[in-house]
Amino acid sequence: MLKRFLPIFDWLPNYKKEYLTGDISAGLTVGIMLIPQGMAYAMIAGLPPVFGLYAALIPQMIYAILGTSRQLAVGPVAMDSLLVASGLGALSLSGIDEYIAMAIFLALFMGSIQLLLGVMRMGFLVNFLSKPVISGFTSAAAIIIGLSQLKHLLGTDIERSNQIHILLQNALRTIDQTNLYTLGIGVTAIFLLKGLKKINKKIPAALLIVSLGIVGAYFFKIDLVGVKIVAEVPSGLPSFGVPSIDFSRIDELLPIALTLALIAFMEAISVSKAVEVKHREYEVNANQELIALGTSNIVGAFFQSYPTTGGFSRTAVNDQSGAKTGIAAFVSVLVVGLTLLFLTPLFYYLPNAILAAIIMVAVFGLIDVKYPKRLFKNRKDEFVLLIATFIITLIVGIKEGILLGVLFSLLLMVYRTSKPHLAILGKIRGANYFKNINRFEKDAEIDPRVLIIRFDSQLYFGNKDYFKNELSKLLNSKIVQPEAIIIKAEPINYIDSSAVFMLENLVEEFREKNIKILFSDVIGPVRDIIQKSELVDKIGREHFFVNTLEAYDYALNNTPKNNLQEKISLQSKEGTYVT
Template sequence: MGGPPFQNNNNSNSDDNKGNGQSTDTNDSILISSDDFSRSNLESNDLISNKDGVISPETIVFEDRNYGMTSPLVSPNLNEGISHTPQYTRYLEIVEKATGYISKALDLVEHRTPEQRKEWEEHNTEFYTRLYEKSNGEDMEEIKSNLYQTWAHEIEEKFVKYAGFEGYEIFKYLRMSYQVLYDSDRKIKETKITPKVTIRHKEKYDFDAPSSSPDLPKPKSRNISDRLKYAAQKMTKFLKTKGLIVKKFLRRKFTLIDLITTYKKEYLQNDISVGISSGTMIIPQSMAYAFLAGLPPIQGLYTAFIPAAIYCLFGSSRHLAVGPLALMSIMVGAAVQGQEPKDNDQYISYANLLALMVGVNYLLMGFLQLGYLINFLSRPVLSGFTSAAAIIIILSQANSLFGIKGDNQPYAWKYFYEIAKGLPETQWIAVVMAIGCFTLLYVFKNYFKTIPKTTIPVPAPLILVVLGLIISFFADFEGRGLALVKEIPSSLPFPFGSWQSISFDVALSLYKEALVIPVIGLIETVSAAKAAANKCKYDISMGNELTALGMANLFSWVFQGYPCAGAFGRTSLHMSSGAKTQLTTIVSVVVVGLTLLFLTPVFYYLPKVVLAAIVIFAVSQLIDLEEVQNLWRINKIDMLLLLVAFWTTIVLGVQPGIAVSVILSLVLVIYQSSRPNCYIVGRIPGTTTYNDIDLYPEAITENNVVVFRFDAPIIFCNSYYLRKQLKKIYKNEDDTKNANVSAIVLDCSSVTNIDSTGVKYLKELIRELVDLKIPMCFADVRPNVVELLKLSGVYRDLGGDHFFVKVHEAVVIAPKLTIRPIVEPKAGLKLNCFKKRPDGVYTELY
């Protein structure tokens, strides 16, 4: 292989050059593309000028664009006396072109020492000789093995060993070589050659043309049986080729298929026992949550029935339990009451329509892949909202606890007014029942968590309901005036049984509420599904979850339910009790279905105070006092945001509360993105490690070089902040220690991307520093960022000698760099100029 691209092969011997009076300064060497000049033009004695001065023809290295390399391959004349087939000749052309790109990559680092270049030339010549000796016998497999399995790895090891900053260029040209092979696949399919290249990061490019079997001959007979047989053969052929793809698609989208095909017998006992326990828990909970939404208890059972079964068909979680939620119920109640329905049937119809709207929104989020948006909701803000919402839910059930009459209210202070007004009418039987319910729930939760000798939790709500029914029946609570559930229809839900015509204005107003309700449901669903998946070591698909929730809510609309989502409490029950699959949910659905068919008359005597106690005990766990204590110690700003969300929800209601919570979260994200972490770093004595000088007072700065680390992508929202901070440094506006700055090094180890606005501010910053005669260097830059800087012209403005692999190299060399004036390139002339840096490394200026 010839010399490096910045060195003329005819002048490689420095002593001979001196003797001939030729220039030996490699800093002036320049590479000009064959697209701009012909070789005959370069042979003239005319001088070519560039912005650095006058360049003589001897300092020009010709670049061969046909093979994308700056020097020809070193290989023997292999075309003499050897005959090849046309297909194999074409194959060799492709290989040689790809090799050219690799050779160009190697040229960037092979200038280190003459010994290294000589060693590589010998290796290359030996390999080509061996390769073409094999080709004479057309042993294709041997050639492929040598070329793609041995030689490619030797090349990688070679350039990785000597890679400095130029390693970025190496990887680029190596990728180009693979791309040539990939693009040539369609042209050489007839050769049936199957080259396969394995790259270090385990990407594989396989160019094997699929073996195509001839189409089945069409039957000449017009007999129907012959034609049916032909159609069956075509279908069989299709299934053999496409069936696997279809099967994978169906198993990915319809997870119930995967459950059926992979189910194991040893899962059955746990799934059935946990499913029965979950079913007994959801029955009282769903009725209680329906009361919370202002709906009859039967609507809660309907919501826990069909939607849960539909989720099993599409959902990717093995443990998630879908049904009514406390927070969604209170939001549904507030949304429907805001429309002032004239009667109970219209109230149910409005709630039912919300299920349709929420389901459509979930499906749209899944189609547009918007599930990631919930990550922008701040945990402290959500904690403040959920704590306030829990308090509102507790207040909404206080009337039942005291046995007084009252309506659902949109604000917490109105509940306080209702309770205070009704206290003289308190029924002490209800208060005693409430105290007894809370005591039993507390005892079961803390002292009798599971059924003896099993891991199945005790169904405390069910036990409470049974005891309440027995006491109510024998103590004649109905005669004493205590509020009871009374009659519940005993039937399965009939499709569209609660549907009524709704005006467009009401539907539009409800849809505004339906934009917010799915957010709460999705947060709880994802939290529960991820917790179960992490503990049981499997993956969930956000797209599948959104689709499953959308379909569950659509069927909830069809079968007289209201909006539903994944419940954290029952999902935890499935996970901790040893459930393995969604068969648990199917069993619980069967339990709910049997209850709807046969057991609903039993609930006639159930006191509402029992359901109120179940709701209050469940939602009280949402009040997160520990989060407030942690934020007080860790981050006062986050605690302030929590309090704002909390009091907004308490004073203005649930809907404004969630709106303010979302806005606060977005404001927090924008603020933190616009002011990322950035600081000056110094060298720890005795090492080449650089750290924050504020955290490490012993860190030192050398040669008045300021190293500035920016821990974020340089994008539109923070690029001005970066420029502002650097401006303070070189203008010495913030710290007298930075006086007489000799150079600025931007540590880009955490910079993953730069957008057009970031490029604009960087260019302005570079121009200011050039005017002040202060070099600016980039260190530890990622390959994709380097490519962006080249495309945007920043690399050209500074020059490749201002880019370093390590921060310490930049600190040592930066003060010695010369500052070039920024000159826009002339149109129509492409120059690849190489320059020797003070450390002896040649770099491409642009």
Template structure:
């Protein structure tokens, strides 16, 4: 039972005196932060603002029950909201009833995919997405999110909404139409948010700009002078909704659902791990997938949209003293109170304020330092980041990350197909065998070649290895012995084993060159035993060390 409901273990050891105070404080602060953020992210997703509040109730409660992180703050986030808009807006007009129905179906699909991955223990799959891909995608997505809010910031109903370059071009061409009061509210809100984040940390910045923005609209009558406001926000709790299961729509939304499932989980799991490492407990990838999957299924049935764990809110939740998932339950309860009694307060909230909240929240996702670091440490990882970044900006969200993943896998396959092979020589000062290209004093042997292969052997890299061995044989025409150091080989597939066996037999019969393996790891020794190598080649086919091989082969080591 605890595998599915981790909160049972938390409540069993819950300390009302020590834990409740921190949970109450954190729950209140996150709720204050989440109300404007949830509405802003719903707007980013092309949905009515109230759906951001719906997504901050039932999904949060479900995660608190089924998630494995004690401090992760689940709810609407900018990245997922952009993916929702990008994936669904091509099939229906944002904000329409058809669009909302598609978003509910998408949430159900995301939840189903994540839940299935958790049940099937496929959390490890996400580790195949390289950090360069995630960083490049996140940085590009942050820029796309920022520019998608320009229409609310400048007060122009832009025709372009997804492509950064088209948005820049349209704003430049229509610069004369910029609504200055709207721009003033947006820029002013950004400045206030930055100032409060740096100087007045005890008061949530989003709450401050919401209050100031509404006061400005009311006192200056700005809503009657072209400033767009939220207007009516429906009161009451979300009703039960049943997503329409249309096979053709499911197939059309599948790429977006898969992207959100993986990106949402990666973002959430990364933050959960950071907090868990500080608090000395473990979060489980498959348990997190189950918790997030059930949360998104809950969002689908209660008028929400896809959710995940957010970086900024989770950090605030943790810093505010959250000790257990009870903090999230308190947050959800406070959002319910807002839905029941206070939605009318947001009538005069300017859309430019919500745009400013989004802009300030996502700008820190643009990670220039990571790009410089990867480029400096390993150039190919920097190239992967840059390619993903450019592809996301040019091709769009789904194609961008697909291109990044495809390129990173291609790089992995290409690199593994050309493993590092080092010729070894004896270094007298160290009493060890080392790479002759790195140690000038490494001493080699006249008719014996010692090579170390630093990679598993499999069908894709055996051709490269055989070509390398052939080149070495040509270089040393009087060669009698080849010693292969397998200390870096932890696996060999059947094809590679057959090809290596054929090469050893060919060199023995055609060129009278004996091949010996040394430092063979246990799993590889087991494979050699199953393949009957001792019967085929004799006990001298492998030795525990290079020295023993040289002695057994009667090689003069002086």
């Protein structure tokens, strides 16, 4: 029971000495990555850079104790930082102090939602974020995040916006104010970051560029020619404090917190599942992940952390560097903690343009071009869904993009289930198989006395009329009316009350025309529904068959069922059959 609620007790007692080298190496690498990344991501969120380091401390420790993934690197990420900025930027706030307070409270609010969802075992909600929606949203958000750093790359005062057309208009208005020194530093940093990655991915490129930038800025005094630098970074660990805001603003924060909670969970669970494939010694549990991420954000908020989640790039580096357990996370925390205690003065001369370059290189790598191309070739409907999500996110807004994307994907799912595939089956010559006559035109034989259909979906209020209309069309298209209709029901996994009522009427209607309706291959849960709804009495117990061949023989030759066939065809959940 303890292992279930505190997964650290699952791996810590079995810790092996050979894990230590990989954990320390990975922890040092991720900790070093976190320093420039955390500061850069805090800038995306509209917060002072030091808050990115605060967000890299407590949440990591809590997740290492409660999380089920042993490689997931929790901390500030670009996507959540942008959502914080877009959400809080739309509110009327009095100044930076209130903005900081709202960002910290947002971590508490978001974490509480995640914890509640985890306790209620609602981890399945992430399944509603389909791959096309995620891809379209991520690519659009990456573009907005990258372009939001133009103000730091150009050294101009560009008004913030999460709508691409407005952001570009604002950038063009100030293009004549570009500081060429700032632009030169930023562009050079981008090329160096890309170049070092191509040479060797293990090189801590971001930290190296940051170090070069600080040294160059210090010796050449570039702040005197208008290049903006980070300036003073407060030293020391974050202090304990209870997050508090004016409670009248709770309703304003709710949609932001809910969006953050789901997006952050989606990011973390997708990357942790991807890494899990390489490690058979543990299994990621979605509900426990919600609890771990929620608790991480709640506790982190009491130590000045803004919303965090598992990061794609840092988790990949953590895994590649040899992390085996949560010890790697504790090592990363130690690196960031020592930096806050002793090394913050070193970041005084760090140019903002270098942090902007780090962000741009990181997020533009999230733009996916291959997947949309594949969808365009094979799945046009899902390609349209991806593009719609992409455009809405770019033009309307971040929250609107993901929410409308999910809505569109649900509508697409409903549309598909409202008009599912319906096949006419024929008996394959020389065999006992029944296959779609459109696919086996030369091999399938059709007896005009029997119509065999297969409905590839559940039967519910959304498609019951479609089912009835399609069946009527088939009958109207035949010169000679069949004596029996066999419904091969294996793909039907559910029948709701509306569909039951439709079937009752259908049976009565066809009985008046002397057409029998027979059911074959009915699965257990549907047999239970048919029994409980008393539909079995309307259809007739003798009209249910174990397989299509038995129903076919009955329709043509009136072959009776034996006791075993009777039992299996009408077996109920309780282990008895309808008598």
